Amino acid sequence: MTDVFTKAKRSEVMSLIKGRDTQPERAVRSMLHRMGYRFRLHRSDLPGKPDLALSRYRTVIFVHGCFWHRHQGCRFAYTPKTRRDFWVTKLESNVTRDLFVKKELRKLGWHVLTVWECELRNTDRLERRLAVALKKVVQ
Numbered sequence: 816m817t818d819v820f821t822k823a824k825r826s827e828v829m830s831l832i833k834g835r836d837t838q839p840e841r842a843v844r845s846m847l848h849r850m851g852y853r854f855r856l857h858r859s860d861l862p863g864k865p866d867l868a869l870s871r872y873r874t875v876i877f878v879h880g881c882f883w884h885r886h887q888g889c890r891f892a893y894t895p896k897t898r899r900d901f902w903v904t905k906l907e908s909n910v911t912r913d914l915f916v917k918k919e920l921r922k923l924g925w926h927v928l929t930v931w932e933c934e935l936r937n938t939d940r941l942e943r944r945l946a947v948a949l950k951k952v953v954q
Contacts, residue, residue: 839932840878863916874926
């Protein structure tokens with residue numbers, strides 16, 4: 816299947832994809848705020864500039880898109896059928912970078928949590944998971 820857009824239009828569409836302050840990220844921030852947690856955004860002094868940093872709990876949270884970060888077993892983590900080599904290389908490099916960043920943060924003594932975009936389909940379950948994870952950090 817060929818692309819339905821011209822090369823210029825596809826470039827324009829792709830340039831509109833944001834890397835921060837996305838709807839999933841804003842939803843997680845809102846949820847944590849309602850739960851009483853306070854955090855800082857995109858701390859540039861930490862590896863990977865985590866989406867959220869809860870300094871009091873020495874915990875960072877990454878809000879990952881299932882497609883871009885290859886959420887294993889998720890139906891949204893598909894590989895496009897066109898330009899397959901490009902996409903496989905691009906998406907695998909994202910996963911490699913994510914693993915490196917997590918390792919570096921753990922070396923610095925930070926707990927690392929990942930929230931997947933698809934988890935926002937069941938916010939009650941996600942809220943319980945985050946509450947349990949953050950409670951473990953305190954103990």
